[in-house]
Amino acid sequence: MPELPSATYRLLAELESAFDTLLEQLEQVALIFEQGNYPAWIFEHEEDAGKWLRRALFDMWHEEGQDGRETRNYIGLIGADERLMDAVLQANSAKEEISRLINRIKTSSPQGVSEAKARLPKRHPDVNEALRGGGLARLHLKQCWRHLPVAPAAVARVRLAWYASGRSIKRLTVAEAEQKLLQLDTDAAHVRIQLRKLADIPSQETLAQVQRQAPLMRANLFYVEPLADGHIRQAMNVALPLFVPIHRGRLPDYNTPPAHPPLQRTRARRRDEKLEDEPFLPSVRVYRYR
Structure with missing residues (x-):
């Protein structure tokens, strides 16, 4: 690897310190939970709640063959008093600092970032186990900085449901779409065909690149009293355990969703959906607008 700029080495040193802080804050969350008698519900797991939470907090590894864009889910509800909630919020602040520093290092x-991925695993308490179990201990940065979901006020009930039809849509110019195709094997027949198709449309046309998102669990929270903004209901994604303030000594009312997401789209197709049904440039997931 070529020599890095001195500014990058300084940022890497800051990142190592921030990572140590994150591990300390996560350890605090785990210890406080283990030492207290907190109500908890874990989705589709029967192991001890303390062990499960610790595994969820410290899972920052790539599994063999795992898509780097995907993260593992740890779905559950945990009732938290002020002490536990404060530790969770501090852990989230540490995660924000990790994300901020990674973005600065990228710039x-x-x-x-490759250097960061090589350095940080050595500071992780489970690194030896990860090395024994799966070869190289590769840090999964998205699992490192993703927030622990927190309800800001007492919750009366939680309704959990799989959301399996999500997608992200990024607008592209024709020139940008062409650049994405040119990064592929331009000697391949299917790429040449797509380049010719692209050349036949107006250069000012706007295209869309679509990324299908993995199924995720969505929680609808119904608060005991309206929030400061007047809302009494809030929806949030819950890939990690949801911490809710203990109300009347117990968890809010909750449902148990199906074990697996639906195989087919469950929401009706939006009437205003403007993209064509078939991709215009399949190799780069680019669609035309109707």
């Missing part, structure tokens, strides 16, 4: 040097 400083493209190779800096």
Whole structure:
């Protein structure tokens, strides 16, 4: 690897310190939970709640063959008093600092993130187990900085449901779409065909690149009293355990969703959906607008 700029090394040192802080804050969350008698519900797991939470908090590894864009889910509800909630919020602040520093390192040097991934696992308490179990201990940055979901006020009930039809849509110019195709094997027949198709449409046309999102669990929270903004209901994604303030000594009313997401789309197709049904440039997931 080429020598990194001195500014990048300084940022890497800051990142190592921030990562140590994150591990300390996560340890605090785990210890406080283990030492207290907190109400908890875990989705589709029967193991001890303390062990499960610790595994959820410290899971920052890539599994063999795992898509780097995907993260593992740890779905559950945990009733939290002020002490536990404060520890969770501090852990989230530490996660925000990790994300901020990674973005600065990316800007400083493209190779800096690779160096960070090589350094940080050595500071992780489970690194030896990860090395024994799966070869290289590769840090999963998205699982490192994703927030622990928190309800800001007492919740009366929680309704959990799979959301399996999500997608992200990014607008592209024709020139940008062409650049994405040119990064592929331009000697391949299917790529040449797509380049010709692209050349036949107006250069000012707007296209859309679509990324299908993995199924996720969505929680609808119904609060005991309206929030400061007047809302009494809030929806949030819950890939990690949801911490809710203890109300009347117990968890809010909740449902148990199906064990697996639906195989087919469950929501009706939006009437205003403007993209064509078939991709215009399949190799780069680009669609035309109707």
